[in-house]
Amino acid sequence: MVSSNSVAEHVRSVHAIISRPQRPAGHELVARSWLRCFHELGLDPAAEDSLPPLAPQAWRERGDRLGEVMDSAIPEMQTLHRQLDDSQSALVLADAEGVIVSIVRHPGFAREASLRGLVEGARWSEDVQGTNGIGTVLAERHSLVIAGEEHFFARHTDMVCAAAPIYDGVGEAAAVLAVCSLAPGGARALRALIERSARVIEHRAFRARHATDYIIRFHAHAGRVLTAVDGLLALSPEGEVIEANHIAFELLSPEGEALLGREVTEFFGQSLPELLSRTFRAGFHPLALSMPQHQTWHLLAQQPSRTRAQSGTRASDSASAAQALAELDLGDLRMAGNVHSAMRILDRDIPLLIAGETGTGKEVFARAFHASSQRARGPFVAINCASLPEALIESELFGYKQGAFTGANRDGRRGKVLQADGGTLFLDEIGDMPLQLQARLLRVLEERKVTPLGGENAVPVDLQLVCATHRDLRAMVRDGSFREDLYYRLRGMEINLPPLRERTDRRSLIERCLSEESAGRHPPVRLGHAAMNVLDRFRWPGNIRQLRYVLRTLVALCDGPEITLRDMPAEMLDAPEPLPPAIVAHEPVHENAAVPSAPPSNLNPLQSAERDALLGELRRHRWNIAGLARELGVSRNTIYRKMKRLDIDTDAQVGDGF
Template structure:
C-alpha cells in the first residue's frame, strides 16, 4: 500500500502539473485526465475512500445487458489470465459506465483486490476512481496504460493498469477489458496482450450477434482476412449495412462518415449476390477486388450460418454453415481433409476424436467444430484431464450434491457434463483420464444421463462430445491403460492434426497468427522476407502454440512496421546441431555405443527420431531446465516429461551433455 509520505509527494506532483500552462511532452493524455479529475469533477488526489460496489443483482443485470460481449469475454479472460500468470493481478471486464461485471484473479489476490475496489459491481469511471486504465479508456476511446504515479489518486500509484476498449457495431465503446497489476514493469507487453484479447472478444461478439445475417469479412492485406483484425460488415439480404466492427469503420470511414444503411456496392463496387457467388466459386478463399484510387480489398462474403428460429433445421448451404471450420483450411492438404471430414459429421451426433502433438491446435479445431454446428449458441465447456489431480476429476466432470464430501460447497456444484448441456463438452488430454473415471464417462455417454456425487437421481444431458489427446490410444488399449469400449465410443470420427513442421501452409498460418497477435496496437506490423524465411524453416517443437508466443513477443517488442532478421530470437537463427553421417563406404558398419548420450533408440521411426532430436535440442538450449522449457512452449512440466518418456529421453542424457 502507499505510505503517507508517498501520498503527500503525489499530491504535490498533481498540483504542479495541472497548474502549469505547458504540459510536459509525452504526458498530454495524463495531464488531460488530471485536469478533468481536478477541475471538472472536483476530485482530491489524497482521497482514500473506496466507494461501495453495486449489489450483486444490479451488476449481474449490467453484465447480462452486454449480451454476446459478456459471453465472448469469459473464455478469453480465462485464457489471458493463464498467459499472464501474475498472482498479483486482476483481469476485469467493465461496461460502458465503468462498472466491473466480471473479474478473474488469483485466489491469493482476492483480499488485496477487494481492498482496492477491484470487485464486481465497483465503478472505475474517472468521476469515481480518477485517472485509471478503465475510466481513462472510456474518456479517451483508445487503449492505454496508466502506470504508477500517472494515476490521479495516490492510493492507486503502486499499480499498473492496461486497458483496451471493446466496440459495438455502431462505433461506440461497449465495454473495457483491463488488467490491474502490482507487478512492476512490462506495461508495453501488457498493453499489447490486452489489446489483442479485446479485439478477439469484439470479433467473436460481432459474429455471434449476426449469426443470422450476411457478413462481409475484408482487409487491405490478404493475410489479415479471417483473423481477429479483419473488417466485418453485417448486411441485410438486400445488401444494406446493419452494423460494422471497429476495423471496418477505420478502413471505410476514417473521417467518421456514416456507414450504417448504405449499400455494400458503395464500398466494394459489387452487389451482395455477386460477392456471394464469387466467394462460393473461389472455394471460400478471399477475393481480390481492385478499386479506383488504387485501393485493393481482399474479401469473403458469408451467408447466414442458419436460421436460428427454425429449430433443428439445417442451413441450405452446408459450406457457409460450416464457415468456422472452413477458416482453418489455409491450403495444407491434410488440414483440408480434416476440415472436410468434420463438416460431413456436423450435427449428426457423432463423437469427434482429435489427435496430434501438443500445440497443434486441437482446442481451436474443437471450438470451430462447435461454432459450425447447430449447438453454436450453446455452451462450449472444456476440461483438461491432465491438469487436474485424480481426486478432483470426478467432481469436476459430474458435479456433486450438498455434503457429498468434506470441504464440498454447501450448495453443491454442477459438473462440466451438466454445464455442457445443449452445447459441446471438450475433454482435452482424454488419454490421461484414470480408468475408474473412464467407466463412469462411458456410462454417461451410453445413458445420456449423469448422477452427481452424493446424488440419487440421474439428470438427462444432451451434448456433443469432442475429445483430444497427444497419446496413442490404440497402444493404451492394447496395454490396458485405456478402456477399449470407451475408445470405440469416443472414436466416432478421428482426425489427426499435422505438426506445424509438416504443414505446407506454414507461411499462410504465420501471416494469420501475426495478424491476430498484432491486433490492437500493431495492426500494420509485417514480417520481412528474411524473418519469414527463418520462421518458415524452424522446426517448431511446440507447434502453433510456440509460434504464437514467439510472434506475440516479436510484436510487443517491435518498434517499427517490419519485423526483421535482427529481431529474431537466437534459438530460431542458430544453425541446427550437426548430424554425424555414416561413412559412404560400401559395406562399412558404424557402431554406436548403446550408452552414448542422446542416441536415438532403434525402435523409433524416422519421424519420431527427428522429433526426439528437436526436443533434445530444446532441452540443451534450456540447460535441461524443464520448467523453463515448459513455460516457453506454453505447456505443463508433466507434458514435457511425458513427451520425454515417449521419445525415450531420460535425465541420464543430461550427464552426457556436461551439465
C-alpha cells in the same frame, strides 16, 4: 495498500503537473486526464472513499443490455484469465459508463479485489475513480495502460491497469475489457493481450448480432481476412451498410466520413450479388479486388445464417453455420479434410476424437467445433486429464456433495461434466486418464447421467463430447492401458491434426497468427521477407503453440512496423531446413514411381513441394479425382482448385500412361 507518505508525495506530484503551462513529453494523455479530474470533475487525489457498487439486479440488467458483447466476452475472459496465470489480478468487463458487469479473478485475490472496488456493480468512470484504465479508455477512445503513479487517486498507485475498448457497430465504445494487477512490470505485454481479446470479443459479437444479415469480411492484407483483425460490414439485401466494426471504420473512413447507409459498390466497385457470386465461384476463398489509387482489397462475401434466424435462435460466433470451423482451413489438404469431416458430424451427437502432436491446435479445433454447433451459446468446459493429480480427477470430473471427503468444500461442488450441460465437454489428454476412471466415464456416456461423489441420485446431463490426445490410443488398447470399449465409444469421428512442419499452409498460418498477436498495434506489425523465410523453414517442435509464443515475443519486442532478421532468436537463424511439407504421409514412394514433372517457374519452393506431393497422390489414384477426394475427406472441387492453383493440368495424366 498505499502508505500515508506515498499518498502525500503523490498529491504533490499531481499538483505539480496540473499547474505547469506545458505538459511533460510522453505523458500528455495522463496530464489531460489529471486536468479533467481536477478542474472539470473536482476530484481530490488524496480521497479515500468511493461510491458503493450497484445492487445485483441493477448491474445484471446492465450486463444483459450488452447482449452479444456479454455472450462473447465470458468465454474469452476465461481463456485470457488462464493465459495470464496471475494470482494478483482481476479481469473485468465494464459497460459504456464504466460499471463492472463481469469479473474473473483468482479465488485468493477475491478479498483484496473487493477492498479495491474491483467487484461487479462498481463504477470505474473517471468521475468516480479518477485516472484509471477503464474510465480513461472511455474518455480517450483507445487502448492504454495506466500504471502506478499515473493513476489520479493515490489509493490506486500500486496497481497496473491495461484496458481496451470494445466497439459497437456504429463506431462507439460499447464496453471496456481490462486487467487490473498488483504484479509489477509486464504492462506492454498486458496491453497487447487485452487489445487482442477485445478485438476477438468485438468480432464475435458483431457476427452474432448480424447472423441474419449479409456480411463482408475484408482487409488490405490477404492474411488478415477471416481473422479477428479484418474489417466487417453488415449489409441489407439491397447492399446498404447497416453497421461496421471498428476496423472497417479505420479502413474505409479514416477521416471520419459517413459510412453507414452507403452502397457497398462505393467501396469495392461491385454490387452485393456480384460479390456473393464471385465468392461462391472462388470456393469461399478471399477475392482480390484491385481498386483505383493502387488500392487492393481482399474480400469475402457471406450469406446470412437463415436457418438459425428462422428457428429464432441467435448465432453466437458466426454468420454461417460452420464459419468457425471453416476459418481453420487455410489451404492444407489434410486440414481441409479434417474441417470437412467435422462439419459433417455437427449437431449429430457423435463424439469427436482429435489426435495430434502437442501444440498442433487440438483445443482450438475443439473450440471451433463447439462455436460452429447449435450448442455455441452453451458452456465450453475443458479439463486436462494430464495436469491434475490422480486423486483429484474424479472429483473434478463428477463433482461431490457436501462432506464427501476430508477437505471437501462445505457446499459441495459441481463437476466438469455437469458444468458442461447444454454445451461441450473437452477432455484433453484423454490417454492420461487413470484406468479405474475410464469405466465410470464410459457409464456416464452411455447413461447420460452423472452421480457426484457422496451423492445418491444420478443427475441427467446433455453434452457434446470432444476428446484429444497426443498418444496412440490403439496401441494403449493393445497393451491394456486404455479400455477398448471406451476407445470405440470416444472415436465416433477421429481426426489427426498434422504437425506444423508438415503443413503446406505454413505461411498463411504464420500471417494469421501474427495478425492476431499484433491486433491493435498502430502501425500494424508485419514480417519482413527474410524473417518470414526463417519462420517458414524452422521445424517447430512445439508446433502452433510454439509459433504463437515466438510471434508474441517478437511483436512485444519489435520497435518498428516490421520484424526483421535482427529481431529473430539466434537458435532459429541456425535452424536446418525442414522436410518438404507432405500432403499425406502414410504411403511410401516406390522405386518405379514417376518423377514429378518440373514445376512452373512462377511457384515458390513451398508451392513446388506441394505440387509434387499432389501429383504423386493423383498418380497413385490413377488420376481418379473422386477416389482421392474420398480418401482425404474433401470435395472434388477442393482437389480441382488445388490443381488449378498449382498449375496441374489434367492432360498431364497422358504422360503417365493413363
